[in-house]
Amino acid sequence: MDSRVTKARTRRSEAQARAASPDGYAHPFVTVDVVILTLRDGRLQVLLMRRGAEPFRGKWALPGGYIHPEDDGDLDMAARRILREKAGIETPYIEQLRGFGNARRDPRGWTATFAYFALIASDELVLKEGANAEEVAWWEVEGRRVKPVLAFDHAEILASAVARLRSKVEYTSLPVHLLPAKFTLPDLQQVYEQILGRRIDKSAFRKRMAEADFLEPVAGERRHASNRPAQIYRIKHGLATIFFDRTI
Amino acid sequence: MDSRVTKARTRRSEAQARAASPDGYAHPFVTVDVVILTLRDGRLQVLLMRRGAEPFRGKWALPGGYIHPEDDGDLDMAARRILREKAGIETPYIEQLRGFGNARRDPRGWTATFAYFALIASDELVLKEGANAEEVAWWEVEGRRVKPVLAFDHAEILASAVARLRSKVEYTSLPVHLLPAKFTLPDLQQVYEQILGRRIDKSAFRKRMAEADFLEPVAGERRHASNRPAQIYRIKHGLATIFFDRTI
DNA sequence: CCAATAGTGTCTTTCAGACATTATAAC
DNA sequence: GTTATAATGTCTGAAAGACACTATTGG
Numbered sequence: 001m002d003s004r005v006t007k008a009r010t011r012r013s014e015a016q017a018r019a020a021s022p023d024g025y026a027h028p029f030v031t032v033d034v035v036i037l038t039l040r041d042g043r044l045q046v047l048l049m050r051r052g053a054e055p056f057r058g059k060w061a062l063p064g065g066y067i068h069p070e071d072d073g074d075l076d077m078a079a080r081r082i083l084r085e086k087a088g089i090e091t092p093y094i095e096q097l098r099g100f101g102n103a104r105r106d107p108r109g110w111t112a113t114f115a116y117f118a119l120i121a122s123d124e125l126v127l128k129e130g131a132n133a134e135e136v137a138w139w140e141v142e143g144r145r146v147k148p149v150l151a152f153d154h155a156e157i158l159a160s161a162v163a164r165l166r167s168k169v170e171y172t173s174l175p176v177h178l179l180p181a182k183f184t185l186p187d188l189q190q191v192y193e194q195i196l197g198r199r200i201d202k203s204a205f206r207k208r209m210a211e212a213d214f215l216e217p218v219a220g221e222r223r224h225a226s227n228r229p230a231q232i233y234r235i236k237h238g239l240a241t242i243f244f245d246r247t248i
Numbered sequence: 249m250d251s252r253v254t255k256a257r258t259r260r261s262e263a264q265a266r267a268a269s270p271d272g273y274a275h276p277f278v279t280v281d282v283v284i285l286t287l288r289d290g291r292l293q294v295l296l297m298r299r300g301a302e303p304f305r306g307k308w309a310l311p312g313g314y315i316h317p318e319d320d321g322d323l324d325m326a327a328r329r330i331l332r333e334k335a336g337i338e339t340p341y342i343e344q345l346r347g348f349g350n351a352r353r354d355p356r357g358w359t360a361t362f363a364y365f366a367l368i369a370s371d372e373l374v375l376k377e378g379a380n381a382e383e384v385a386w387w388e389v390e391g392r393r394v395k396p397v398l399a400f401d402h403a404e405i406l407a408s409a410v411a412r413l414r415s416k417v418e419y420t421s422l423p424v425h426l427l428p429a430k431f432t433l434p435d436l437q438q439v440y441e442q443i444l445g446r447r448i449d450k451s452a453f454r455k456r457m458a459e460a461d462f463l464e465p466v467a468g469e470r471r472h473a474s475n476r477p478a479q480i481y482r483i484k485h486g487l488a489t490i491f492f493d494r495t496i
Numbered sequence: 497c498c499a500a501t502a503g504t505g506t507c508t509t510t511c512a513g514a515c516a517t518t519a520t521a522a523c
Numbered sequence: 524g525t526t527a528t529a530a531t532g533t534c535t536g537a538a539a540g541a542c543a544c545t546a547t548t549g550g
Contacts, residue, residue, distance in 0.1 A: 074350030226522030474549030
């Protein structure tokens with residue numbers, strides 16, 4: 001058994017010194033990465049950071065980091081902390097995407113990551129324009145990718161996140177999290193149409209939202225032009241994501 | 249094996265002799281656990297193993313283990329290896345469930361696991377009836393749980409797996425993986441009904457399967473009694489899980 | 497013949513999508 | 524009044540579900 005430890009350590013000696021698992025094998029590092037999506041100017045955008053350290057120094061990457069056992073109660077809280085620290089975002093919608101792990105994604109050796117998927121309203125964006133302002137930016141998502149070449153396997157993680165968003169738009173209330181707390185039904189329909197990439201019949205859309213029963217009207221109105229103002233809605237308190245009976 | 253137990257205990261008593269991550273924080277251990285489900289005697293059952301080491305010695309647990317960076321190309325391959333080594337199962341349907349990680353699930357400290365979800369046909373079961381035959385067993389799933397108290401947070405992982413199965417049965421071809429390679433449509437309908445817990449109209453069920461277009465008839469017939477024999481089908485070669493347009 | 501289950505056809509009700517109409521604002 | 528968009532109503536074709544009917548075997 002000890003020979004197994006020796007063998008593993010020797011092969012890895014040039015990379016980094018890692019602890020052996022209780023069964024004697026080398027132990028891969030694990031991280032948490034977050035795909036933060038928003039709608040700005042009617043376009044789906046993702047938050048990326050430029051790496052200041054090797055590997056992939058200078059390349060754009062998803063915000064991510066190591067788990068802090070002392071601070072993070074669980075994986076979700078680690079993801080929220082990363083969102084807070086790296087992007088200054090406090091109250092997003094967040095869900096776990098899935099794990100990615102293999103020997104190739106990091107040149108230093110076998111690593112794994114728990115990828116998360118967050119949606120925020122563009123009015124919640126308070127990007128820290130501080131010391132490293134140039135290193136954080138929103139990039140437009142074109143198809144399932146962005147223009148720059150991403151570090152690690154982050155292009156694959158991004159594609160996976162966008163696929164999940166597009167999929168869930170069809171049958172859940174997820175897109176409300178891309179809007180501010182108060183919005184109109186035409187606003188919401190526009191978000192669905194933007195992500196789906198097709199027009200939706202107004203009547204059918206409203207029927208679906210009404211029977212899903214997750215919105216409540218609030219006093220006040222919104223007026224953009226000389227026409228009838230739209231009713232303002234917000235999500236009913238305490239409701240999780242709603243799954244529709246049928247697709248949009 | 250006993251030395252391994254001893255070593256694990258020693259480690260634990262030293263309160264976390266773990267490598268520090270590159271950012272200086274302690275680095276949590278990560279494992280892969282697999283929820284293996286099958287239908288036996290018309291009942292949903294899960295494969296459990298009795299733990300021979302601390303923590304939770306003597307308790308039933310999901311098959312799982314550490315990643316072997318030298319052997320496992322990626323997370324999926326690690327899960328398949330565990331399935332092969334611990335349950336002797338070679339060619340199952342397998343998909344990632346999600347990650348579970350927090351400070352409470354393991355008394356030794358902060359750990360995380362990539363949970364997997366596998367479906368196998370009961371005729372593929374070749375449980376190794378060897379030295380530790382008493383330590384591997386199928387347990388009937390009642391609701392989302394099993395009778396014994398499980399180690400770690402494995403009850404939560406099991407519940408999550410059963411929920412995903414029940415959910416996916418509604419709109420995918422997943423249940424075919426609970427049947428042998430060749431089966432009849434009445435067989436398949438029975439599986440759907442068993443997992444859904446309700447009857448399905450024969451005509452509607454066949455329409456759905458026909459338009460999903462993932463089955464092909466093979467020569468031969470199956471006869472259980474003095475009645476009309478049923479056509480035998482198998483999955484069309486190279487097809488992944490089919491998502492139905494509508495729910496069952 | 498009968499019993500039992502496989503497999504197909506028909507009918508009715510429901511509902512999604514298309515489209516029309518009314519409502520309410522500014523000017 | 525006109526214009527523009529919000530909001531609701533109506534109509535029609537498609538299809539899902541309920542149910543009936545036919546097919547094929549053993550006894």
